[in-house]
Amino acid sequence: MIIGVLKDAEPEHRVALIPENVKSLLARKVSVLLEQGAGTNAFYPDESYIEAGATILTRTEVLEKSDLLVQISEPDETLIATLKTNQVWLSEFKPLWHKNLVNAFLRAGISSFSMDAVPRTTRAQAMDVLSSMATIAGYKAVLDAASHLPSFFPMFMSAAGTIRPANVLILGAGVAGLQAIAIARKLGAQVEAFDVRSAVKEEVMSLGARFVEVEGAKEDAAAGGYAIEQTEEYKRKQQEAIDQHAAKANVVICTAQIPGRKAPLLISKEVVARMQPGSVIIDLASSTGGNCELSEDNKSVVHHGVTIIGQSNYPAQMPKDASKMFGKNVSNFLDLLITEDGQMSLNFDDEIVRGTCITHQGEIINERVKSVID
Structure with a gap:
């Protein structure tokens, strides 16, 4: 499994995963690609990611080679249209508010997860970015x-x-x-x-x-x-x-x-x-x-x-500590998607995985989002 970390557009200065998250993912037999400069505004330079074991590439290369793409904020519809149907998207894109993005994911056939949809349960507290x-x-x-x-x-x-x-x-x-x-x-x-x-x-x-x-x-x-x-x-x-x-x-x-x-x-x-x-x-x-x-x-x-x-x-x-907290939440969630041999597994029998998933194979999975999308 290859995880790609994308750089968020200004004025967002946070980054979705920090170097210590990269180390834990590598220990799970997962490769991490980072868009050049993705962590710079959060005071995590590319060198710190290289030391942690990540590979620094251009945005185009990260988009092309990754199985799962992660960033902080919502993508635009143009980016969604360029994704491959076997790729998975993970960010905080507020699907109850940005219904156009949900429909864009549906049209593209992308499996999408929104971190603000993580169920507010005791077990999910470690993943609660909100x-x-x-x-x-x-x-x-x-x-x-x-x-x-x-x-x-x-x-x-x-x-x-x-x-x-x-x-x-x-x-x-x-x-x-x-x-x-x-x-x-x-x-x-x-x-x-x-x-x-x-x-x-x-x-x-x-x-x-x-x-x-x-x-x-x-x-x-x-x-x-x-x-x-x-x-x-x-x-x-x-x-x-x-x-x-x-x-x-x-x-x-x-x-x-x-x-x-x-x-x-x-x-x-x-x-x-x-x-x-x-x-x-x-x-x-x-x-x-x-x-x-x-x-x-x-x-x-x-x-x-x-x-x-x-x-x-x-x-x-407050991008440095905010990225550290967000990255830990994301890393904890990714643990639910990674098998022992480092492969991706979307287990919809898990209430957290199912609750956080917005779209999959052309269908809306999250019940709350489904109720508000025409």
Whole structure:
């Protein structure tokens, strides 16, 4: 089996496998080809891959010789059309959102796997790139907010007077939200957090934040820990509570997303206008519409003195450790596809393999994706 590692296009700086992953794959009797410069932006030079046992080739050569191709982000439809039907594609291409890519894989007859579709089970935790990357996003979001806020996060008492701590509101207490809470608290801020899932209340409070509770939330155990669409009555009460707390916050970090759907709108432009000048909003959901009405993906805008930063790919700004975490997740998943003699075996009796597979032999395998593709 030959695995080819492709270089992601700018502004993505991560690489899907790092040199230590190459060593573990070679131990499994697998050959690894690397597109020249694939790891350079993540601070893993070609020389480090050569030392680990990989072969450095051009992009064309990697595409031609590999059985399985892996990169971080989604391919374009032109690339998919050039793949051979016996090749396998692995990346994080968000099939619930990028339905055109699913159809492109179907037309090309390619077996495709998307790492963001890994089932959220105990056994699959070691392959969960969403959690790994959300950890980075939550961490980086707070640091970015602190660097843009024109005041301190912690309380300061000095002869020049007392500086009150910043008030931080976290919308969504998933992995990114919980990490954001932890970092904001370490920086000395007063933190509040909101989530429709009551089950996260204890985790929020254990990190030293106050949980903003709105009664009447609908929850679904089958959603795998994700938030689900709520009733109109709940949305009204939710909006009233968020409006009140956001208007008083110095920093709002938005992390709320629903897989396959537009991100819920939680911060209106009217609420932004009521916030204190100098306040900062970080919107991690900006690529799917944003939790703030004024968010623009990969842009920073100012409205009534409030800075709104739409940033859906903070991991690309921490490429070295982000690549290490992503690569370990991918390597753990690849272990399920590799036989003892180093060959590829797609075992669809394995729930993780089947759940992560999007297309195979002209059919959609993932049930959730199948339900949304026309």
